[in-house]
Amino acid sequence: MSAARSYDCVLRAWNAHEAELRAHLAWRLGDAAAADDLLQDVFVKAMRAGRDFCVLDNPRAWLYQVARNALVDHVRRTRPHEPLPDDLPWEPPEPPPAVDALADCVARVLEQLPPADADILRRCDLEGQTQADYARAHGLSVPGAKSRLQRARARLRERLTQTCGVRLDDQGVCCHAPARAAA
The missing domain is CATH 1.10.1740 (Rna Polymerase Sigma Factor; Chain: A)
Known part of the structure; x- marks a missing residue:
């Protein structure tokens, strides 16, 4: 055409x-x-x-x-727009205190764990590294890395319960009592 x-x-x-x-x-x-x-x-x-x-x-x-x-x-x-004043006070929203206290407690408890436990928890659970990649990087078999991670999670769970007043149910964290976090 x-x-x-x-x-x-x-x-x-x-x-x-x-x-x-x-x-x-x-x-x-x-x-x-x-x-x-x-x-x-x-x-x-x-x-x-x-x-x-x-x-x-x-x-x-x-x-x-x-x-x-x-x-x-x-x-x-x-559409008409009204500019915001330059001196408008801004305050960041307050995060839920229980979540902050739990995050602080997790960081504190990770420091108390043996270095190998803290390392695998940080890399696999917090940073998202796969267990297979962790195993390869640390000269472990995949089942060995999985076992190490499970043991580290169990020790973390025990410390969170003792140190931070965290209670766990079948799905994970049930309750957190930040007032006991200083214990």
Whole structure:
């Protein structure tokens, strides 16, 4: 299809729907001049589509979709914005104290564990290293790394219970009593 023929199909569809598009945009905007500006943008997009426009099943729907998008963009650009004052006080939201206390307790308990336990817990549970990668890096078999991690988790669980007042159920942490964290 030649460029002239592709423009012919755009012009035919445009002539058939321009008036209703203009009326729709003017009604939505309440401003005929702004509607004409958006209508021009829609026409340019249709012309740029060229051959692709000619194979559309429903050129009217395509034109309305482009007009709707142009309208939304226009409203977003022209919506009044009130700048915030420069001296607006900002306070970061307060994190839940129990979570902070538990995080502090976990960090403190990790320091109390044997270095090998603390290392595997940090790498596999906190940093996301796979057990296979840990095993390879430390000259262990994968089952050996898994066993080491399970033993380290058991010692961590015991220390969290004793030191921080953490109670565990079948799904993990049930309750945390941060007041006992200093014990």
